[in-house]
Amino acid sequence: MKKNGTSKGWGAMPVLLAALLLALPAAAFGAEAVPADATAWWIWPLLLLVVTFVMGIVAVLGGVGGGVLYVPIIGGFFPFHIDFVRGAGLLVALSGALAAGPGLLKANLASLRLAIPVALVASSCAIVGAMFGLALPAHIVKLLLGVTILGIVVIMFTAKKSDCPDVPKADALSSALGIYGIYQGPDKTFDWKIHRTIxxxxxxxxxxxxAGMFGLGAGWANVPVLNLMMGAPLKISVATSKFLLSITDTSAAWVYLNNGAVIPMLVAPSLIGIMLGSFVGVRILKVAKPSFIRWMVIGILAFAGSKSLYDGIKAMNAPAKPAVQHTQEASHGK
Known part of the structure; x- marks a missing residue:
């Protein structure tokens, strides 16, 4: 009885959080002295909740992280400063990784031996990328983001996957670090190892x-490198990549948080929408056609990446703004 009551209470939490968000005055988000002709402050969080709900569904069906869809779409079509969008994008990717990480480790899918050296390198560089990204003018970030997103589209269009790559012999570094394991699949069980570690x-x-510069998360790049370059089995690569995000994105997110580039008006509805959309997406996944969803995700990313690239080129001659501006200006697209 207690268990049912607890589950119902947790189920009501997103609704309560959304109601609390919309009930808070605009001053709570630093939106003081809003012009009379400006759009009501609560319109954008509400619209953001709806858009991220749909985004959460598409992310699950397309097999991509929420961050890779979130940053180009919200940054291109919402009046928030790109720094705040990148900070929220890292938290969106981080929330999914933190939710999935313990279960993946418990199921012996995510490899801690493989994750630790990769996480040490990636998380350190994510901090550098976040600091570098915050120092760049917004139009340069949008320009580079557009190029990156279109590059991801090309990778998704051409990428191949190998369930069990042929690794004839582990290299010296992976042997010294003890990066190996046993993969227990539904059909067979075998020992796996990696090569080309350096x-x-x-x-x-x-x-x-x-990942740190653009707030995208890095699942789109982690899996091909772990699977095709280093030779880890596909399921091990996917699970380890998801676990890696909980370390890499945490490091970069602290930089954005420390610089004031994380605001509740953007983060709260985004996390709620992504989580609710993910729950629905898991149910739809059983009947959806993977090929159609894959092409839909590629099309969305191509459109959003082109929009970001266009905005960056358009703003090249505009005066550069400080990387992290006052919350009021960012929230109203100034």
Whole structure:
């Protein structure tokens, strides 16, 4: 009886949080002296809740992280400063990773031996990327974000996957670090190992910088490197990548938080919408056609990336604004 009551209480939490968010006065978010002709402050959180709900569904169906959809779409079509969007994007990706990480480790899918050296490199570089991104003018960030998103589209369009890559022999570094394991699949059980460890770790330097700079999370890049370059089984790569986000995104998120680039008006409805959408997406996944969803995600990312690239080019001649502005200005698109 107690268990049912607890589950009902947790089920009501998103609704209560949304009601609390919309009930708070605008001053709670620093939106003072709002012009009379400005859009009501609560319209944007409400619209954000709806959009991220749909985004959560699409992310699950498309097999991509919420951050890679969140930053280009919200940054391109909502009047929030790009720094605040990137900070919220990291927290969106982080929330999903924290929810999934313990279960993946318990199920022996995420490899801690593989994750620790990769996380050390990626999280350190994510901090550097976050600091570098906050120092850049907003239009430069949007320009680079557009190029990056379109690059992700190309990767998704051409990427191949291998369930069980052929690794004839583990290299010296992976052997010294003890990076190996036993994969227990539904059909067979086998020992796995990795190779090309040094090129893989060097690649994660770039991935970490990009994850911190753009707030995208890095699942779109982690899996191909772990699977195709380093030779980990696909399920091990996917699970380890998800666990990695809980370390990499935490490091970068602290930089944004410390610089004041995280605001409740943006983060709260985003997290609620993504979580609720993910729950619905898991149910729809049973009947959805994967090929159609994949092409839909590619199309959305191509459109959002093009919009970000266009905005960056358009603003090239505009006067540069400080990287992190006052919350009032960012919240009203100034």
């Amino acid at each position: 090129p893989g770790l060097l690649t994660f330097i770039i991935i970490g910088v990009m």
